[in-house]
Amino acid sequence: TGELSISGEIREISVQIKGKTSTENSTIRIFGSHQISMKDFGIDPPTAMMGMVKVHEELEVHFDLYVDQK
Numbered sequence: 001t002g003e004l005s006i007s008g009e010i011r012e013i014s015v016q017i018k019g020k021t022s023t024e025n026s027t028i029r030i031f032g033s034h035q036i037s038m039k040d041f042g043i044d045p046p047t048a049m050m051g052m053v054k055v056h057e058e059l060e061v062h063f064d065l066y067v068d069q070k
Contacts, residue, residue, distance in 0.1 A: 004034075004061075009041040026069040033062040 001014045017032040038045055038057045045055045 004036070006036075006041040007043055011040060028067045028069060029064070030067065031062075031064040033060050035060045 001012065003010050004013050013034060013036075015032055015034045017030050019031075020029045021027070022029070036059050038059065045057045047054050
């Protein structure tokens, strides 16, 4: 659980994460993804070519974090 800030709007979100440890180089890998709606952050989905090309308002944010245990 944490806060996600986009375009000046802050929302609290909960994300399920996965993790792996490596005994070779003493690192932990934490990764996952979370789906958000641009509208939740006050952003209108962009369009192009006078509305002929539209973007879905839903986005999936992916993260991949490596932590060194030294």
